[in-house]
Amino acid sequence: MKPTELTDDLIDRAGSAVSGKTEDVSVHRTLLVVASAVVAFLIVTPMYWLVSEALEVELPRAVDLFFSSLDITVNSLVLMLSVTFLSIVLGVPLAMLTTRTDLPYPRFWSVVAALPLVIPSYVGAIAFVSMFGSGGEVDSILGYTIPRIDGLSGAIFIITLYTYPYVFLTTRAALVSADESLFDAARTLNSGPLRSFRRVTLPVIGPGIAAGALLAALYAVSDFGTPAFMQASVFTSMIYWEFENYNTPVGYAALLAIQLIAIVAVVLVIEAGIGRDEDASGGDARGSEIELGRWRWLGAGFIALLGFVTLVVPVAVFVAWIFRSEGDPIPALEFQMEFAFNSVYLAALAAAVALAFALPVAYYSGRTSSYLSRVLERATYLGFAVPGVVIGLALVFLGLNTFPSIYREGILLLVFGYVVRFLPQAVGTVRSSVLQIDDSTVEAARTLNSGPIETFRRVTLPMIAPGMVAGAVLVFLTTMKELPITLMLQPIGMDTLVIKVWQAHSAFAYRYAAIPALALILISGLTMLVLLRQEDAVR
């Protein structure tokens, strides 16, 4: 894994050896470092307000609060571990099924199995709550009470349905990139399918499974919308309720947020410990397939059922609502184009700012490998680790305590919140396109008498443009779906699609959630397309 870092170091050293002759380069370098440092500083600062607020709680009370929130801790851990476990149970067999067996139409079923990612889990949650919650659709159709899908178990169920694709996709990628002759080798060494799976396949794809499981764990513990809609008491939902109920939030919410960050930190440390095997030794030759015989139809049927429950049911529920009109009309919830316009406007601003922030950081960390570049790059990944509700809370403190004039007034704080949360996506995509630029390409331009700025403009920029576009589009689309930050920092009177979904749920007037929810599904679908194209481009 280290050879690239080694070469980078060598290049660094070679660069410094001749620095006397290339003074202009070091000026550009300094500007780049300063710009990256400013971005990293801006991204990290909000956490200061969170910590300072938490520190204001006196110690005995903090201890009290810690013990009184033990049940929340337990719930959060149960949610995280259950979702992770169930995602593995669903994701790994599905990955095997679509890559290593004679399942008919494997590509089609792969797409179906990955498709639940298209639906934000809270949108799925609201569909299921309205169907299977107290007094929901199914109750009123059947005329009697059926088992609830709500509370903690409901949240586990829903989040698993929309998170297992992480495990499915990473496991599938590991299986596809693995040297398939390993599996064949096990067979020719007198191992049946089961023993081969346990002794060879599982160890080989282990890192892939772990990577997906950690993503699922992070998502589960950070998700705000689903537990909130399901009335499950976990950190994210409790933090929001604390914030909402005491309009001037007390340190309690800050303490909960810090406990949540601690859990996330543990997950991230485990992730860092696993280390990804990036130099996959892909053999071109396809190995032999496991024959399922008639069982393959059962496999296809299972994926079809999963697709039906996760995709068709919610969309059908929302479409049905559009044509329903029972209950008192609530004019304030009526759909207006203005909501969609506000969503697009905010998301576009967030994307533009995120791209401007990402460029120096991605370029610096992609072209240089030093301790400083790594630290600055990692700092911008804060939004990946810190749940949205916590970023929202930190910015609420920042606004209330220090800049009351911008809190819920104007969009500055809200857009900044989006940028903190989604900058990692922009940095990630731009950086990977920077990494694809071969050093010799830039050097070739330099030997053809093109200066550093001209080289950047004529060679580097065109090469990283696709990554920049993809990064901006990703930020744009994910911003549209962001729930907690929007709820907590939305300027008064500026409603967006997600705000309407939330308000419709709060008023138990689900039919008003239908159009915004369908719009969100569409937006998420587009996100998926961008991700897939990005993946193809990398390949």
Add this chain to the structure above:
Amino acid sequence: MSEAVTSSVLELDGVTKRYDGETAVEDLDLTVEEGEFMTLLGPSGCGKTTTLRLIAGLEKPDEGRVNISGEVVACDDGCRKPECRDVGLVFQEFALFPHMTVEENVEFGLNGHAEDRVDEMLELVGLEGHREKNPENLSGGQRQRVALARSLAPEPEVLLLDEPFSNLDVGLRVRMREEVRRIVKEAGVTTITVTHDQEEALSISDRVGVMNDGRLEQIGKPEDVFQTPESRFVADFLGHASFVSGYVSDEGVETPLGTVDFDYVEGLTEAYTGVDVDLLVRPDDATALPAEGDPDGTIIHRRYDGPSFTYRVELSNGDTVHCMHNHVDSFEVGDEVQVRLELDHPLAWYPAEETA
């Protein structure tokens, strides 16, 4: 089939394999005797690797039968799984399990703990000192030895080697050829390897089968296949083939290089009188001499590879012939020369091609 078949370990009978309508292996018959070292030779895409996978049970034949040790392992009725076939396969890229040590790799195919067998195998391949290492810390040659030991450990009836030397450096390749042959002969296992390297095939095999386009064109001892290729394809693929056109007369074959007596043309008789033929002339069958009087042709290319020169001579009728000389004889491109055929063995011949 006669009773003598009992000594054959592997039999393929009319085996055919198609992928999406493309025929990879067509109506292949092959019998391999106990303890034999046999090589399937052919260009890439000729179906040789598919043949190995069919024998190993990693692919199913569309038609035909595969017998191992007298038992049918694949036919129209069904196919025995790879793990139940007593076949070892050494993969082209070795396919060592990356999460296991050398020792664990070798032990993999053995049931339960079989220290002795692992020791024996590691000793056979000369890796006793590396048992605790991970495959990634081994050199190419060492990986190959581990792969070999791993496949031999469960005592397979047939050992299959898929392009075993293609992943090694050139110098190592020649040494490992000898080494692999020593190891499998010492283990006494029937071995089939596939390769596209004719020199490799000729140098290590008891028998060579040349495959082309899914079919077995010729099979036999290396020297027989080399001396008397049954088709132009085989002649060409085994290397450095030149064809000199001629005309069969009462006395033999009249060529631009003189008349070749019937005794020196494999299987040609007066019955063919009046037919146009091409004679196969390899570089060691021809010598160039300084022209005295009427030259036969002109040197158009020369290749020096240390011990020898190989000259390409264009004859007056447009044919080209390669002549191999030791390193002291020296001509320049453009020199006019006479070419003498060194007739110390019968030459192979083929009916003349239309285009000539």
